[in-house]
Amino acid sequence: MAIQTDYLFPDGFWWGSATSATQIEGGATEGGKGNNIWDHWYQTEENRFFEGVGPEKTSDFYHRYKEDIALMKEIGHNTFRFSISWSRLIPGGRGEVNQEAVAFYNAVINALLDNGIEPFINLYHFDMPYALQEEGGWESRDVVEAYVTYATECFHLFGDRVNVWFTFNEPIVPVEGGYLYDFHYPNIVDAKKAVQVAYQTIIAHVKAVEAFHRLPGQKGKIGIILNLTPSYPRSQHPADLKASRIADLFFNRSFLDPAVLGKYPEELVELLRQYDHLPETLPGDAALIQNNTVDLLGVNYYQPRRVKAKEHEPNKEGPFMPDWFFDPYEMPGRKMNKYRGWEIYEKGIYDIMVNLKDNYGNIASFISENGMGVQNEERFMEDGEIQDDYRIAFIREHLKWLHKAVEEGCNAKGYHLWTFMDNWSWMNAYKNRYGFYSVDLETMERTPKKSAKWFKEVSKRNGF
DSSP states (O other): OOOOOSBBTTTTTTEEEOOOHHOOOOOTTTTTOBBBBHHHHHOOOGSSSSSOOOTTTTTTTHHHHHHHHHHHHTTTOEEEEEEOOHHSTTTTTTSOOHHHHHHHHHHHHHHHTTTTTTTEESOOOOOOOOHHTTTTTOOOOHHHHHHHHHHHHHHHHHTTOEEEEEEETTTHHHEEEEESSSSSTTOOHHHHHHHHHHHHHHHHHHHHHHHHHSTTTTTEEEEEEEEEEOEESSSSHHHHHHHHHHHHIIIIIIIHIIIIOOOIIHHHHHHHHHOOOOOOOOOHHHHHHOOOSSEEEEEEEEEEEEEEESOOOTTTSSSOOOOGGGEEEETOOOOEEEETTTOOOOOOHHHHHHHHHHHHHTOOOOEEEOOOOEGGGGGEEEETTTTOOOHHHHHHHHHHHHHHHTTTOOOEEEEEEESSSOOOOGGGGSEOOOOOOEEEETOOOEEEEEHHHHHHHHHHTTTT
């Protein structure tokens, strides 16, 4: 008897997972790789990392990629998104290309293709080469140019086999972490610099898009990956609505509008002007942004942002902060990932897609990250397998809302879980586990969780 599939997705739907170089490769001092900001920060402030675990080994994909890619095929991946380490490919950030890195990335791409998995390549995932951070990182227009050179090098080296590219993953996060809230290197709290860094990241992005589309015979697509977190107001009161609109401007539309629509939201520009925080720009920037919008959008979604009007006047003696304009709001009765402390709100995925359809030209998009982090997952071990039914339920309920969006005409092309195997997560290291496969940090052995087998069936049936 055939199994009924209630939620069937369009033909060619992308089933897979996502990760980044620093979080899985390891081999941080091997193969000619240069230091990036994470290597440097770990070397100087090891105590800031959970249990003192740094990026030097992570999940050892550098040595185990063949085994890992075979496992991806085993659980039904037809696509896989990973990033190239800029400091592995060009150790100083500019100059000589490292041939050992070229060989490694070629081998990874070829292994994916040999296993029927399409490679999606992201060029930048929080991992500035340390030498370039010393020059100011994204504060510097020279570093922007170095990035465009690096991106162009990648297109030339790998573009004969790679058709889907992304310039940045979650570019708002280095702005928040590195320049506002002190959870990424360089640990600066300075909103003026934060705005400049955000702006120059967009300039780097559009220049890479321009370089990509100028390549002769270019058949591929290029996009950006944004963590779009809907900002839900506490109520329909005008003050709460305004709070949610401003949160949305800062955390979503600051990258979404220039990337997809080719211009910044007027309200955001006015707000920054009012507080004397507009970035420095160069002649021609506006045209660059307007003429180099993306072909494809990756959407990362984990949890909603709920806000309300400010309860108290902010201290405007201190540094300018987005949270001058709203307070976080905890909705009573919200559903929680009790292992991680994040709200679970599956309908958010639908709301994002409908917004893209209604306000962003129904751009081709896909869920490029969605996932559930859980601490101490070994407590759910039975007969050698982690029974992560909570993760299965999390994915299934999000997919139901994604399916509804597709049914209503949203241009959603796929779903990637964060992540394929448990990986190192910046300052949290291995605190929260997200993978289809668990990784034993002593032996590096990979073991499928219950969710891996479930996902294999979903991919095979193109639904559930």
